[in-house]
Amino acid sequence: MGGALYASPTIKQYSTLEGAFQKVFPNTDFKKIDITLSKKEKNQIESALQMALPTQNVELYRFETMNKPVGFGMVTNHIGKHYPITFFVATNTNIEIKDVVVLIYREDYGSDVRKRRFLKQFKGKTIDDPIQVNYDITSISGATLSSYAIANGVREVLTIIEQKI
């Protein structure tokens, strides 16, 4: 709305990465997996998403209890209005969304997308679901662009995990 040039972002950290891990996968160990997507894989993922991936390098996390995998997760960044929203998307071993945790929100407005009432809509979603605002996801009033950003990120993470795990 309105003003001319906007100022530097108001950075609000709602959770640390470790805090998000603990919240979604309590009492588990995790391993970071660095993956470099081949051009073909990147192209396949981009084609499925109809969105460009910023890089071929992705960092996945595998969560384990007594060496048995219990889920996967990835941190992603998607532009809300002007700045990227940083959030952690976690799946169970069936690649169904277990939870989404907003880590850093940088806009002045629309941070309600971090709240449970919005994020709980993603629980149980799989790659076969549309995960589209106005289809199976209801946006937050006054935070439409941020709602789309979260939905885009969840779809991206599901597609990457489905492809690489």
Next chain:
Amino acid sequence: MKFKTLLRKWHTFIGCLILVPTILLSLTGIYLIQNNQPKEALIAAAFCGDDQWIGVSSVGFIGNLINIKNPPFSLTNIAALSCTKDFIDIALDYGAIASTRRDKIRWTFIPRPFDNKIKTIQRDGMTLHVSTQNDLWTFKFDQWKRVQHYPPTLAQRIYEFHAGWHNGKSFEYIWGISSTLLIAVSLSGVWIFIRMIRR
């Protein structure tokens, strides 16, 4: 202090507190009602230069170039669009610019360093030209450059203020609190009035 006296004091205190924001909100609201413009059915459209065109209406994409499925942005939030033989660029209301090649739909979002609503967007090779109500901008090699600036009009300033914005910062919560208190003070006023006429 008796409950009735306390209630009257509270009523007066809150009434005085919300008086100024309520008057401001009412005045700017009246101004906006008188200057309101209807939202058009065709939100944006562009010709691509190869006998193809693309548009966005209130129901979705239209035109003879509709290979876009499930775009990762809100169609109702589109402010302007541009189409060339190679690219489609879509400016979102107050948000980033979504850009893709035509032969391979891969949306990327270009953040912008200004907050005004985009009126027109035009691509010339790898350069984007963008106009807002107050500025002309170009985007080239990941850099935004303001070409021209026109100061906002009084109507623009009043509209922003009414919507709860000043210098790009939101103070909408003040309107929200004032509205809630206004409802509470109205209800307590009605209660006081009913008790008074019963006596």
